[in-house]
Amino acid sequence: MSKPWDAVIIGGGAAGLFCSGVAGQLGKKVLVLDHAEVLGEKIRISGGGRCNFTNLHSSPANFLSLNPHYVKSALARYSAQDFIKLVQTYRIAYHEKHQGQLFCDDSAKQIIDMLMGECAKGKVQIRHPVVINAISYEGGEWLIQTDSGVEHSRSVVMATGGLPVPAIGATAFSLDIAKQYGLRVIDPRPALVPLSFTSGEFENLNALAGLSLPVRIAAGSKGDRYGTCRFHEDLLLTHKGLSGPAVLQASSYWAEGEAIHID
Ligand SMILES: Cc1cc2nc3c(=O)[nH]c(=O)nc-3n(C[C@H](O)[C@H](O)[C@H](O)COP(=O)(O)OP(=O)(O)OC[C@H]3O[C@@H](n4cnc5c(N)ncnc54)[C@H](O)[C@@H]3O)c2cc1C
Structure with a gap:
């Protein structure tokens, strides 16, 4: 052998x-x-x-986990800057798009x-x-x-x-x-996803599909999973429902049946 x-x-x-x-x-x-x-x-x-290979402002606060200490130790040993250095070693051209997001040029x-x-x-x-x-x-x-x-x-x-x-x-x-192996598994659920309307209640918004506007968005519930969130980001109305960075971010905190507050 x-x-x-x-x-x-x-x-x-x-x-x-x-x-x-x-x-x-x-x-x-x-x-x-x-x-x-x-x-x-x-x-x-x-x-x-x-x-979008990393973010210039990446910090433990940007990660969702039931054990927030894990990401602190992980990022202390290997940071976004370390990954950027690796990308530079391979001479991969990149640019910053929005709020520190780094993308390959090619x-x-x-x-x-x-x-x-x-x-x-x-x-x-x-x-x-x-x-x-x-x-x-x-x-x-x-x-x-x-x-x-x-x-x-x-x-x-x-x-x-x-x-x-x-x-x-x-x-x-x-x-x-x-x-x-009997490890405790937290039920997986979608995160960083757009939200679809499942009833005709919001049909009148269809005429606005394609419109994007900055909003304040809040979702989640205190003491549950990752708690609550507030973001000031862009929202996009689509033919199916809501999308854009504001909604993608809030989706990670939202659970079925809960309210989402959009201003
Ligand atoms: C549309 C889209 C856009 C995204 N854009 C970004 C972005 O811009 N920036 C970013 O950071 N993240 C982005 N993500 C998320 C990112 O792609 C994932 O977080 C990342 O690829 C996860 O890496 P992973 O190695 O955990 O899993 P994967 O990349 O999914 O790799 C898992 C591997 O395991 C293999 N595998 C699965 N099951 C088995 C099996 N039973 N036996 C053997 N092999 C198996 C698969 O073939 C695959 O090669 C995006 C995701 C999607 C869907």
Whole structure:
């Protein structure tokens, strides 16, 4: 039997490729497994094809988590500035769009190539498309059963991403594995999404579809999940409902049945 991997990373998207590159460059023997024909598809479509890769003003206050301390320690070890330096090392041209948002001038594909470049530096092996049938822990190591054999590893990183856009490979695989190992799972729900009207109550707003205007928006409820929010941003009326940065931001705090206040 060959020597086990130090880490098998399941999922070769933004998180999996970044993690693999760092681990590989620390001298770890790393294997990435992904079921997709093409890697990094969600990065490719991000930011309208130009990838909004970070924000100049990124701070722990911009992240939603039931454990706000986690992001403090994560950002203390690797900040937005560190990522910008990496982008500059790869000579990727970028620009600031709105309130510190940084986008590639040319294409999100450059970010995928950069992450692949980091993996190559760390001698990371990437195997895809591979079907992962089961993961188990036996005799002090992880066994990853795939359609092309069994991999042995000291550790496993689950990086299969969230549920949006199943057409490009998204699955609930990591959630299923978490449940298999009895980890507490917070029910996933959409965030950073537009809101659709589900009754005819707002039909008279259809005539205004396409109109964008600055608003003050408030949503959420005190003491529940992430609490309440207030944003001063643009709202866009669409044929289906409400969108624009104000609504996308507020959607992360809103729960069905609650009021949203818009001024
Ligand atoms: C339309 C759109 C635009 C976006 N724009 C931006 C933006 O501009 N800026 C930004 O920061 N974020 C943006 N996002 C969010 C961003 O794309 C995601 O947060 C990011 O890609 C998540 O990375 P990830 O590695 O966690 O997951 P993914 O990138 O989804 O990667 C998961 C990987 O796991 C693989 N996988 C899934 N299930 C399995 C399985 N069972 N077996 C093996 N492999 C599996 C998938 O094939 C995929 O390669 C956008 C998202 C969307 C949908």
